Amino acid sequence: xxxxxxxxxxxxxxxxxxxxxxxxxxxxxxxxxxxxxxxxxxxxxxxxxxxxxxxxxxxxxxxxxxxxxxxxxxxxxxxxxxxxxxxxxxxxxxxxxxxxxxxxxxxxxxxxxxxxxxxxxxxxxxxxxxxxxxxxxxxxxxxxxxxxxxxxxxxxxxxxxxxxxxxxxxxxxxxxxxxxxxxxxxxxxxxxxxxxxxxxxxxxxxxxxxxxxxxxxxxxxxxxxxxxxxxxxxxxxxxxxxxxxxxxxxxxxxxxxxxxxxxxxxxxxxxxxxxxxxxxxxxxxxxxxxxxxxxxxxxxxxxxxxxxxxxxxxxxxxxxxxxxxxxxxxxxxxxx
Amino acid sequence: xxxxxxxxxxxxxxxxxxxxxxxxxxxxxxxxxxxxxxxxxxxxxxxxxxxxxxxxxxxxxxxxxxxxxxxxxxxxxxxxxxxxxxxxxxxxxxxxxxxxxxxxxxxxxxxxxxxxxxxxxxxxxxxxxxxxxxxxxxxxxxxxxxxxxxxxxxxxxxxxxxxxxxxxxxxxxxxxxxxxxxxxxxxxxxxxxxxxxxxxxxxxxxxxxxxxxxxxxxxxxxxxxxxxxxxxxxxxxxxxxxxxxxxxxxxxxxxxxxxxxx
Ligand SMILES: Cc1cc2nc3c(=O)[nH]c(=O)nc-3n(C[C@H](O)[C@H](O)[C@H](O)COP(=O)(O)OP(=O)(O)OC[C@H]3O[C@@H](n4cnc5c(N)ncnc54)[C@H](O)[C@@H]3O)c2cc1C
Ligand SMILES: Nc1ncnc2c1ncn2[C@@H]1O[C@H](COP(=O)(O)O)[C@@H](O)[C@H]1O
Numbered sequence: 001x002x003x004x005x006x007x008x009x010x011x012x013x014x015x016x017x018x019x020x021x022x023x024x025x026x027x028x029x030x031x032x033x034x035x036x037x038x039x040x041x042x043x044x045x046x047x048x049x050x051x052x053x054x055x056x057x058x059x060x061x062x063x064x065x066x067x068x069x070x071x072x073x074x075x076x077x078x079x080x081x082x083x084x085x086x087x088x089x090x091x092x093x094x095x096x097x098x099x100x101x102x103x104x105x106x107x108x109x110x111x112x113x114x115x116x117x118x119x120x121x122x123x124x125x126x127x128x129x130x131x132x133x134x135x136x137x138x139x140x141x142x143x144x145x146x147x148x149x150x151x152x153x154x155x156x157x158x159x160x161x162x163x164x165x166x167x168x169x170x171x172x173x174x175x176x177x178x179x180x181x182x183x184x185x186x187x188x189x190x191x192x193x194x195x196x197x198x199x200x201x202x203x204x205x206x207x208x209x210x211x212x213x214x215x216x217x218x219x220x221x222x223x224x225x226x227x228x229x230x231x232x233x234x235x236x237x238x239x240x241x242x243x244x245x246x247x248x249x250x251x252x253x254x255x256x257x258x259x260x261x262x263x264x265x266x267x268x269x270x271x272x273x274x275x276x277x278x279x280x281x282x283x284x285x286x287x288x289x290x291x292x293x294x295x296x297x298x299x300x301x302x303x304x305x306x307x308x309x310x311x312x313x314x315x316x317x318x319x320x321x322x323x324x325x326x327x328x329x330x331x332x333x334x335x336x
Numbered sequence: 337x338x339x340x341x342x343x344x345x346x347x348x349x350x351x352x353x354x355x356x357x358x359x360x361x362x363x364x365x366x367x368x369x370x371x372x373x374x375x376x377x378x379x380x381x382x383x384x385x386x387x388x389x390x391x392x393x394x395x396x397x398x399x400x401x402x403x404x405x406x407x408x409x410x411x412x413x414x415x416x417x418x419x420x421x422x423x424x425x426x427x428x429x430x431x432x433x434x435x436x437x438x439x440x441x442x443x444x445x446x447x448x449x450x451x452x453x454x455x456x457x458x459x460x461x462x463x464x465x466x467x468x469x470x471x472x473x474x475x476x477x478x479x480x481x482x483x484x485x486x487x488x489x490x491x492x493x494x495x496x497x498x499x500x501x502x503x504x505x506x507x508x509x510x511x512x513x514x515x516x517x518x519x520x521x522x523x524x525x526x527x528x529x530x531x532x533x534x535x536x537x538x539x540x541x542x543x544x545x546x547x548x549x550x551x552x553x554x555x556x557x558x559x560x561x562x563x564x565x566x567x568x569x570x571x572x573x574x575x576x577x578x579x580x581x582x583x584x585x586x587x588x589x590x591x592x593x594x595x596x597x598x
Contacts, residue, residue: 111463112466115434115464122558123558124559126559150567151567152566153564154561154563157560159560202504203503205501217498268457269516306576306578312574315572316575318584319576320578320579328585329588332585
């Protein structure tokens with residue numbers, strides 16, 4: 001195995017953030033990562049570098065959020081996400097600049113990209129971190145992540161390899177207050193022939209607001225289960241969601257009944273969400289569902305049966321029929 | 337098409353036990369199941385073979401007991417299965433796991449498509465699929481909702497992402513990972529079950545796949561689990577609201593106000 005000696009390790013410096021650029025726009029997860037990177041770099045006395053790959057990238061100056069250096073590759077071949085190409089470019093940049101730590105968002109894109117980079121560079125990669133710290137003596141990154149659906153928190157080190165790579169779960173780290181007085185350096189790089197590996201091409205893109213791993217982006221989720229009894233029930237949830245600017249989630253029972261597409265499923269075989277408010281309507285709260293939403297800040301349950309696991313674990317448990325309570329709730333909100 | 341489906345045996349329940357010494361998960365303490373996402377991967381593989389012909393092979397790395405998921409795959413219709421099992425594979429992280437699986441795929445030879453689940457429910461990393469692709473230096477596409485064949489060498493992969501979907505055209509050989517919505521897995525037939533009972537599952541060791549043992553197992557893994565803790569418990573106790581629907585709605589809004597939410 002290609003491990004690094006203490007001397008070799010000293011050549012690796014700085015904390016990198018792989019920016020997530022979509023349609024030329026830097027996505028919010030990037031700012032969250034910059035906040036974490038800044039804290040780590042300060043403890044280590046090093047710099048924060050933001051790496052931006054995309055086409056017609058707007059606002060490449062991420063200095064206000066904590067970056068000291070922005071490395072930019074702006075090229076039409078980076079319009080769409082081509083895993084192989086971005087992984088190649090990153091591997092090359094890593095060899096050139098030798099970062100000590102790399103953070104990437106644990107988004108659909110980050111989770112596809114960064115394992116490729118970790119394999120190519122023979123580096124440790126810890127997925128979906130929710131907490132990061134650094135050992136100031138040796139620069140070891142202490143990466144904490146939930147495993148077994150959140151029933152265990154594991155702390156992971158990769159002491160003998162550099163860089164140390166972590167993907168970070170979106171919406172866990174706080175976006176720092178921007179400081180517009182901060183300044184930094186921009187380095188422009190370009191795609192080299194060696195980056196191109198007979199890559200695939202994206203032939204079609206459809207944006208679909210209803211699709212939605214973007215459940216993860218919502219502040220409030222109104223979720224329905226078997227107790228929602230059908231599409232009409234979900235229409236009620238949708239109305240409430242619209243009123244409060246939330247998204248609609250679902251249990252597997254509701255998805256399997258065909259009342260709502262799979263992209264809305266929360267839980268072990270759906271998505272893990274971590275919203276400010278989660279309102280579970282007619283969801284009993286089997287462990288496979290709970291693991292997907294138990295870290296939400298405020299959990300509200302509405303169920304006829306007061307004794308379900310969901311009603312037991314909720315912060316606020318409302319005993320009753322959701323078909324009576326939800327219209328009243330919508331009413332109540334309308335009055336304000 | 338020659339298809340390999342990578343499947344993993346995972347603990348059925350979420351109350352995982354951890355070995356205090358190695359800090360790795362003790363796999364035989366709880367009942368094991370096939371990773372739920374891999375069920376969709378198997379169905380996709382078998383479905384593609386039914387449409388286009390060829391062969392589907394299930395591949396897993398794990399302890400001897402992981403043979404059970406290969407048998408399950410055979411019951412579901414794959415043609416054969418291979419178990420990678422040896423002390424040297426023990427303690428592998430995703431780097432070493434994807435290395436071993438990639439070496440096995442090379443050994444199988446002439447593979448067109450590798451299908452993995454989106455993630456395994458024990459580690460939830462979603463790293464092994466892209467890791468295999470990187471080791472093989474093949475194209476990859478993740479979180480697929482649909483796979484269509486364009487011609488012998490080209491597939492169209494519909495990827496699910498945060499703001500919708502995209503479709504990418506990729507050249508085989510390639511590695512893909514699939515999400516739940518891609519198909520509806522069949523249940524094993526009686527005939528399938530009988531076939532699986534009698535099936536001999538070859539067990540491959542590092543020497544069978546020409547793997548460099550320094551890159552396998554705990555030795556080959558760049559990451560180390562140094563500590564495990566239970567998550568912080570939810571602190572708050574439950575506030576129960578009962579009564580008429582109108583009362584419940586009003587009381588909920590009042591509670592949210594107390595927390596300065598509305
Ligand atoms: C491998 C595996 C993976 C799984 N993955 C997931 C997953 O990702 N996500 C997931 O959700 N599940 C998952 N499950 C399924 C899970 O075990 C449960 O079966 C499922 O979550 C139950 O959904 P539910 O709570 O909607 O239904 P139920 O358990 O049937 O609960 C319905 C609830 O609605 C209440 N109710 C009925 N009518 C009303 C009404 N009018 N007003 C108010 N309340 C009412 C009932 O009292 C009951 O509590 C998985 C299972 C397995 C085996
Ligand atoms: N030990 C293993 N043997 C075979 N396939 C595996 C193994 N570990 C992971 N996989 C495959 O990789 C996918 C993602 O797993 P993970 O990266 O562990 O979340 C799984 O759904 C499997 O298809």
